[in-house]
Amino acid sequence: MPRARLPVDQRRARLLDLGVELFGQRAFDQVSTDDIALAGGVSKGLLYHYFANKRGYYVATVRELVERLMVATELAEGVSFDMAIRGSLRSFVGFVRDNATFYRSLMRGGVDDEIQRILDEARRTLMRRVLDRAGIGEVAPIQRVAIFGWSGFTEAACLHWLDHEADMPEDELVEMMLGALLLLVAHAAPRRSASN
Numbered sequence: 001m002p003r004a005r006l007p008v009d010q011r012r013a014r015l016l017d018l019g020v021e022l023f024g025q026r027a028f029d030q031v032s033t034d035d036i037a038l039a040g041g042v043s044k045g046l047l048y049h050y051f052a053n054k055r056g057y058y059v060a061t062v063r064e065l066v067e068r069l070m071v072a073t074e075l076a077e078g079v080s081f082d083m084a085i086r087g088s089l090r091s092f093v094g095f096v097r098d099n100a101t102f103y104r105s106l107m108r109g110g111v112d113d114e115i116q117r118i119l120d121e122a123r124r125t126l127m128r129r130v131l132d133r134a135g136i137g138e139v140a141p142i143q144r145v146a147i148f149g150w151s152g153f154t155e156a157a158c159l160h161w162l163d164h165e166a167d168m169p170e171d172e173l174v175e176m177m178l179g180a181l182l183l184l185v186a187h188a189a190p191r192r193s194a195s196n
Contacts, residue, residue: 012050
């Protein structure tokens with residue numbers, strides 16, 4: 001019995017799901033196009049039809065992973081700022097834990113300019129959400145550096161936590177990151193209101 005043909009968007013979405021799974025288990029250079037085609041039940045030619053090459057497939061998979069992160073860390077409505085951020089951070093840490101290999105690879109690997117742009121855009125989006133929820137519009141350069149520096153702090157903290165998970169419960173990691181952010185937001189807010 002011939003295999004049913006999937007619509008283009010559905011097949012592409014399934015291949016991206018597969019990419020998240022494969023690159024979540026092994027680093028980029030440990031996954032071959034043969035592995036991808038075999039696991040996806042497609043020919044290499046069809047894989048190249050959707051993604052120009054393995055590199056294009058990887059970039060699309062990174063975009064997919066980042067989009068999932070954006071959805072997972074949406075700030076809850078109808079709750080306090082602290083509660084919304086705490087919930088988002090819990091989702092972030094859970095996402096990091098569930099995608100540990102991929103996360104380590106992205107944060108520690110040789111990230112090129114294209115991947116760096118994807119990650120930087122995600123950082124800007126996440127931090128803009130926080131600033132908007134805190135009611136902070138434009139901030140001075142020193143405050144912007146501090147707020148975006150917090151993003152680097154959370155990434156490094158999560159990497160260390162993944163390597164030494166037994167040293168700190170997940171909730172303590174979340175509370176530590178939340179406490180650091182609240183200090184920065186409190187520092188940024190007065191400057192903003194003073195300039196109004």
